[in-house]
Amino acid sequence: MSKKIKIILAEDEPALAQIIKESLETRNFEVIHCKDGEEAIEVFKNEKIELLVLDVMMPKKDGFSVAKDIRKLDNKTPIIFLTAKSQTQDVVDGFNFGGNDYLKKPFSMEELIVRIHSLLGRKTAIKNEDSIVIGNYIFNLTKQTLQYLDTTISLTHREAILLNLISENKNKIVERSLILNKIWGEDDFFNGRSMDVFITKLRKKLSLDSNIQIINVRGQGCKLIC
Structure with missing residues (x-):
């Protein structure tokens, strides 16, 4: 059995976080869910994390601030932002704070899987499904x-x-x-x-x-x- 990919999912909406977490866990990911930005940073310090999925709007520390702090500790681990924002400047800010990719809600779970594997340099099998988060x-x-x-x-x-x-x-x-x-x-x-x-x-x-x-x-x- 292949080794599971350990990632952080920082998302403050419990229901949405559970949907994403369960979907990723069926695809050989080990998902550590963090309810806010500060928790995400603490988990990152104590776990061997291969990728972070950060919601932009979170309590205590927003996703951009978390990315900025993570980049002081590590400049290689990929970061994907999840956000309802669509302004060009928000996208630019995300990359400036150290993000590697940017996914706007609602999004297809398959698209998230592809982007994660792309950043990790792995191939992924796409199921013949059309799933969208609403x-x-x-x-x-x-x-x-x-x-x-x-x-x-x-x-x-x-x-x-x-x-x-x-x-x-x-x-x-x-x-x-x-x-x-x-x-x-x-x-x-x-x-x-x-x-x-x-x-x-x-x-x-x-x-x-x-x-x-x-x-x-x-x-x-x-x-x-x-």
Whole structure:
């Protein structure tokens, strides 16, 4: 059996941290979860860590500050930032503080795996899955499921296609006509009412995370906020 890759995951959202930790542990990683930046630094000092995954916004010490302190101790161990921020300057700051890569939420777990192995100089096998982190859920388009901690929620084919479309455009308005033509095949009154029903169903299935919203933008379309 191959040696496990020991990494630090510093993420202050417990549910999201558990999802990421469990996903990584199925891929031969040993994951030490730290709830804040100060804990991450202490663990790094006492463990032989091969890579750090740092959330940018954390209590006590943010991810950038942790990276800065880590680089005073070690300038080789790879660092990946996880963040909801999307400003160019934030990306630049991350690299200036010693980061090696930058992944914006929501992200595919497979993409995180690939980036980790790329930084470690290892090859990785990609499973034939399409998993995306949406808030504290893992959405799998292929399996048509939403995973929230130990709860698996099944989606219909149309629910999965609809969620995939709006999650690809997170925090952006997706035009109503685009959704109807792409998923229902025609923009008419009856399909519009059907779409509204499906959006209501998705809201209910995503309700375990209060930070997720699907809002209607009058006269334009809908928007997934998380």
